[in-house]
Amino acid sequence: MSDIIEAYLKKVLGQDERVEIRRSEMANRFNCVPSQINYVINTRFTVQQGYLVESKRGGGGYIRIIKVKLIDEAEMLDMMIDIVGNKITQKNACSIIERLFETEMLTKREANIMLSVMEKSLLNADGIIENELRARLLVAFLNNLKYE
Known part of the structure; x- marks a missing residue:
């Protein structure tokens, strides 16, 4: 059901940059x-x-969903660095990497390499330390992309 709702909203967003819905009407x-x-x-x-x-x-x-349009790649990378902060979960790190791939800032190979480095099994540390280490790695990747 979640996939169907997501697909519907993304289809609407494909036609428009924003969608405004009422939760009860969608339900x-x-x-x-x-x-x-x-x-x-x-x-x-x-x-x-x-x-x-x-x-x-x-x-x-209402609930309003707006597809973000960024002026350039550097601005997008700066925004992502801010989002990462000092720690990030594997799920959120993967979302950022997938977004970079979708916007063609990464090749499929680069995205897969980055995803492999974000793996919980690789970092194998306490939750807090793991998320901090993941954030440092991801910020290093993002900065490298920004200044390449």
Whole structure:
């Protein structure tokens, strides 16, 4: 169900740079609970994946999804470096790498190499240390891309 909802929203976003939805209307459309809509938006429309999500609660509430357009590659890389910060989970690191591949800033081979270095089994450390080490590695990759 999540894949279907995601595909629908991305299809709408393909026609427009933003979509505004009402959670309850989407739940009715797809015959699911509103929390399913939240799950899709929270996991598949993140900043790491190139989307901004705004929401307003209440009777006239909405959820607005905006596909981010960046001026140039350097700006995109700076934004990603800011997102990474001092620590990042494997899932979020993979989302960033996938976004770089989708925007053709990385070849498939480069993306696969980066993904392999982000593996939990490779870093094999405590959760906090692992996420900090992953962040350092990812920031080094991003900086290398920026100044190449």
